[in-house]
Amino acid sequence: DAGVIQSPRHEVTEMGQEVTLRCKPISGHDYLFWYRQTMMRGLELLIYFNNNVPIDDSGMPEDRFSAKMPNASFSTLKIQPSEPRDSAVYFCASSSRAGNTEAFFGQGTRLTVV
């Protein structure tokens, strides 16, 4: 398996624009997580899904953020409209069970909003 695949790797956009980040989890994994990494706040959980259903979105910072998982092999994180404070590295991770198994991370998307 190629692991968790995220696209794009880098995104530079202007304030106010819509940004869509994409993730393909490892085949067979039924949990998918979106995290955000910044220097100030470290690694924050934004939202996670189980069997394509959102379970906990309490980490989503504002209504400008939304996430979907239309099927088991694809998820998106959308920011509309984007703001400079959204600049961060966004990671997607997946795991087979959310108990004693580790999560596997993608390479991340570095988002810069100017």
Add this chain to the structure above:
Amino acid sequence: AQSVAQPEDQVNVAEGNPLTVKCTYSVSGNPYLFWYVQYPNRGLQFLLKYITGDNLVKGSYGFEAEFNKSQTSFHLKKPSALVSDSALYFCAVRGYNQAGTALIFGKGTTLSVSS
């Protein structure tokens, strides 16, 4: 609520010396504990985990971690550091009775190994 604390932002050690990266946790019930490493411009890579059993867990690249329930700690260790171990290290926790939850991470500790 679950939480993880990594009290040191940075740990400096000379190559060949032992290293310790500290982690303490707070969780209701028994914990599942994890260590990850992040190299520059890369995602997080899994190193090792404690689920149950022996308190000393061995993982990738010669790393090990010791679970101490009374001190609620899970420190990462390596007997002899390498320059290539320089990276950002994250500790993470999930409650045993919270199988449907996500990993909660500490803020990370930067390990710098000098030659």
